[in-house]
Amino acid sequence: MKAAQIVAPRQLEFVETPIPTLDGLPGEPILVKLHAGVLCASDFPRWTGGEFNVAFPRPLGDSLHECVGEIVASRSPRFREGDLVLAIPYDQRGLTEYFVTEGNMAASLPSFPQRELLILGQPLGTILWAARKLPNLLDQDVVVIGQGPIGLMFDHLLANMGARRVIALDKIDYRLETARRMKATHTVNVDRDDPRAVIADLTSGRGADVVIEAVGHQPETINLAIDLCRKEGTALMFGVPAEEHYPLAVWQLMLKNIRLIASIHPWVERDLPLALDMITQGRIDVSPLITHRLPFADAQAAFEMAVARRDNPIKILIDVDTSSW
Structure with a gap:
């Protein structure tokens, strides 16, 4: 089989390697033939080498974790050969024609004409896990910092949860235009407008009830979330950090009695099936999000396009391999 390998910063190559087997593996593993995957911003540092002292060459298949495919071998009682699944590979090593993961890291794909959209059930599942931790949002003012795919899906979900205002913040206009399609009520380009002044104006100086940080990779947006939050409000850290330790505005956090929540990964057995239901039933429209489609052989170009x-x-x-779709 072919497997991608990042051999140096920003350099991906393909190697031939045997198809993995389940022999000798503990637990209830499954072997998945990859049909398609979607790049996530958390994959990018493994390609660039810019964070966490990433060492090269990277392991085979690193880095892809939003994947759909067909089970070709299973020791899980939940799945049989031939089942189509949304699956999360071990340690994001899904950029390969076949990958192994645990049966409890997969969900069956429902019938749906736009099967590629079901891949987004994985990131949506992580958002649902975070949403379980939020307070009641009915008639609340909510800010979403960062309008990448995660922030955009947050916009839609928060609107569905009854937020009075969903205020989308980003530096990139095309993302803010998409935010309107994803049910944001207000958009702010933070390079042109001061988000603190905008939020103060919209909330009569009170601040936002809930602020979602969906950028990651630096501390500034976490501290911005604390700034924008009202007294006794809630700030959610969702963006993946670039370092183990960040300087945090802890005095302001305490003075305002803000509840700070962190969230990562989905509750797979509950959140992925729910996310797939929400997509297939049209409760969250993720169709604006998949903007480009490249073949496996062009994975290097896909990373270049995404990062730039x-x-x-x-x-x-x-x-x-979506020919059977």
Whole structure:
């Protein structure tokens, strides 16, 4: 089989390697033939080498974790050969024609004509896990910092949860235009307008009831979330950090009695099926998000496009074998 390997910063190559087996593996593993995957911003540092002292060459298949495919071998009582699944590979090593994961890291795909959209059940599942921790949002003012795919899906979900205002913040206009399609009520380009002044004006000086940080990779947006939050409000840290330790505005956090929540990963067995239901039933429209589609052989170009934001990408799909769709 072919497997991608990042051999140096920003350099991906393909190697031939045996198809993995389940022999000798503990637990209830499954072997998945990859049909398609979608790049996530958490994959990018493994390609660039810019964070966490990433060492090269990277392991085979690193880095892809939003994946759909067909089970070709299973020791899980939940799945049989031939089942189509949304599956999360071990340690994001899904950029390969076949990958192994645990049965409890997968969910059956429902019938749906736009099967590629079901891949977004994985990131939506992580959002649902975070949403379980939020307070009642009915008639609340909510700010979403960052309008990448995660922030955009947050916009839609928060609107569905009854927020009075969903205020989307970003530096990139095409993302803010998409935010309107994803049910944001207000958009703010933070390079042109001071978000603190805008939020103060919209909330009569009170601040936002809930602020979602969906950028990651630096501390500034976490501290911005604390700034924008009202007294006794809630701030959610969702963006993946770049370092183990960040300087945090703890005095302001305490003076305002803000509840700070962190969230990562989905509750797979509950959140992925729910996310898939929400997509297939039209309760969250993720169709604006997959903007580009490239073949497996062009995975290097996919990373280059995503990291450079060339041609206004939101989500880039890597097509490995969707001919049967």
